[in-house]
Every structure is written in C-alpha cells, then in structure tokens.
Amino acid sequence: MSVLDILKDRGFIDATTHTQELEEYLANNRATCYIGFDPTASSLHVGSLVCIMALAHMQRNGHRPVGLVGGGTGLIGDPSGKTELRKVLTQEEINENKAGIRKQLERFIDFSEDRALMIDNAEWLTQLEYIPFLRDIGRHFSVNRMVKAESYKARMDSEDGLTFIEFNYMLLQAYDFMVLAKEKDCLLQMGGSDQWGNIVAGIDLIRRTLGKQAFGITFPLITTASGIKMGKTHKGAVWLDPNRFSPYDYYQFWVNADDADVVRFLKLFTFLDLPEIEAVDKLQGADLNKAKVVLAYEATGIAHGRDEAVKALKASVAMFGSIEIPEELLPGSSIPRGIHSAEDADSVPSSSLIHGDVVDTLPVVDLFVQTQLCKSKSDARRLIQQGGAYINGDRVAESGQLIRENDVRDDEILIRAGKKKYHKIILA
Missing domain, CATH: 3.10.290.10 (RNA-binding S4 domain)
Structure with a gap:
C-alpha cells in the first residue's frame, strides 16, 4: 500500500494536485515533502496534529519530511483564515518559538542523519532584494487570480481589509516552495485546506522557473462530532508543550472524546493498524469507553512518551475508578493489559x-x-x-x-x- 493510500484510508486527504502523477512520483522516488509551521508561539497545539502525523506517515514510508518554520513569513503573517492583522514578532521571540517547535516535532519525527529536516525560511527571505524579487518572481503572479483565492477573502471582507504586507504572503510561500525544490529537491508541499491557493501558486512558480512538476496535498479542517474546531476547549488551546498543558490533561482531552469521534481519531492520531481500528466501530457503551482509554494512551504516548502515558492512565484510574483493558482490544497498542485499579493515586497532578x-x-x-x-x-x-x-x-x-x-x-x-x-x- 502506498503512503498516499494510507493517508486516504486514514482520513487525511482533502484534495491533491495531479493525483495520478503524484501517486507515480511517491511510488518511484524517495520524496522530500514539507509543511510550514507558524512560529507565533513556542508550542504547537492539537490543531497542528494532522499535519505532524502526516509528516510522520511520510517518513515511516521511506520519504523525507521537512518542517519549514516561517521565521521570515512569521514577520508578516499568513492571512489565511484570519480576520485581523497579526502582531509583529521580534527575532528573539521567533528563535525561542522555533526551539520549542523543534522539540515537539522530535517526538513524532526522527531528525537524525538527515532523515528529516527543520529549516527556517528566514535563511533566504531576509536576504531578498525587492526590485529583483518583483522582476524575477512577481511577474509570474496575476493579481486578478490572487484576489480570488480563499486565503485572502476573510481579510478582504473584514473591517480592516487586507494589508499590502499580507498580500505578499502568497508570493513568499510560493518562493519558499521554489527554493526548497531547487535546493532540497522538495517537490511536495502539504498543508491545511486553507493553504490550497498558496500551494497551487508554488507549483505554478516551480513549473515556470525550474521547469519541474511539483505536487500538493491538503488536509481537511478537523472538527469534533459537536462541530467544535479540533483542539479548542473551554480552557483554550490543547498545547503539545507539557508545561502549558500537562500530559494528564492531554490524556483527559482524548479520553473524553465524543463516541462518534473515536474511530476517526484513532485513524488520524495513532499509528495503530486500520483493521483493528475498524473493529472498534462495532463497540458501544463500556466497551467503547475502553477504546477511548487506548486512544488517550496512544495519543499521549506519541506526544509525551510512554512513561507519561502510563502515569496519566494511572492518575485517571485513581480519579474515576478501575478499568479493564482486554487483550483483544486494539492489540497493536502497547497499553498495559488487564485490570487497572485505583491504587495508583500518586499519579494525580x-x-x-x-x-x-x-x-x-x-x-x-x-x-x-x-x-x-x-x-x-x-x-x-x-x-x-x-x-x-x-x-x-x-x-x-x-x-x-x-x-x-x-x-x-x-x-x-x-x-x-x-x-x-x-x-x-x-x-x-
């Protein structure tokens, strides 16, 4: 099974460009692919998990993922899905946020021996000269086409409108893709569905300037069964940084998933095999609650390590009572099996x-x-x-x-x- 099939079957794919050529490219090459991460905070949150897990799946299937941190574009801000101008970050803030993001990505992706890369687009964007950039890059962009892009509509319809700084964002992201294609042979960009216009612009720029075929994959916006944006709670964002959101609270976020979300979340946010996940679809009541425990354990283990997942499991049992995890339930999970009793109260925060x-x-x-x-x-x-x-x-x-x-x-x-x-x- 190809990595594209895996992503499709697990619910990652919203849209792809040049689908047949992309399948052939991934089947016959060790592809380098990238996703951009905005360094506006020192921690990513659960809303970024689909992108992170997609990079992890790419690496597990022999490809090389790149996490591109927008140290350059972060000084401007992506208008995609935004209704107000973002505050400007200092270079010191960006550097601190980059370090935090790298530390979290290392939980999901192996960066050793160039198996994955983390790159800051400030390396090239801050060196650009304005007139040469307009002459060599800007001439390939149609303003008529740009203003129709979904990524600009929210800002253009807002009270403040779209600033000229933000209007440049599509050019800069397309330029990022071109630089990575040229320097790292990176011909696949992935991102949320709101990035479609930016990704397509980069593919077009690579074709015009390098004469190469590049590709794009976008992911759907993940919402819970109740319609809430993934990662949003009454307490705010569910951060991946354990100092902002403890592993115990992270575990509780997953164990409290809606019944209708369990199978979908197991596919997206764990690496368990699909056949055993699909068996969960038949469970109800107490048996489905046990599957939620496995979901919480696996998600916490991936983000924070197995030791923290075990502590969170014990703490939850201490608070809410004993639970039994049978051997046949999601057998690929490393969760300890058998009866977990309330004797492990020391794990409570x-x-x-x-x-x-x-x-x-x-x-x-x-x-x-x-x-x-x-x-x-x-x-x-x-x-x-x-x-x-x-x-x-x-x-x-x-x-x-x-x-x-x-x-x-x-x-x-x-x-x-x-x-x-x-x-x-x-x-x-």
Missing part, C-alpha cells in the same frame, strides 16, 4: 506547599490559580459561582473563603475544577 502558608491563610480562589486549575482569579470566582469548584468532593460555596483545617485530609487537599480537572496539595 500534585504540588507541595507549606501548611502555614495555606491553612487559614490562602483564599480558595488563589489556590485554584496557583495549581493552574484556573487561569486567573476572575476565572476561579466564576467557577465557584457556577458551582464547579470542589475541595475533597465538597462544593465550594463562597469565593472569598479561606482554606481551613477541616479541608485537610491526611496532610493533603484534593481540589477539583468541573468534572475532570483534579489537583492534589501535599502539605509540609
């Missing part, structure tokens, strides 16, 4: 505080912020007012109350935000 700094001193609101169960005091007050804050299973009644001695059980305090977010305070 925890922190140590001084007894005197907490009891009769610290407001409940502050404790929820310190443990990152809430982003701010106003968030904590809102949680309490809505009846979603708990101490040792008892609902917090007043936002102004202090932690009291009767809140302490065996030198510990277990606090909870909503149904799923726990944190244990160990008092010294």
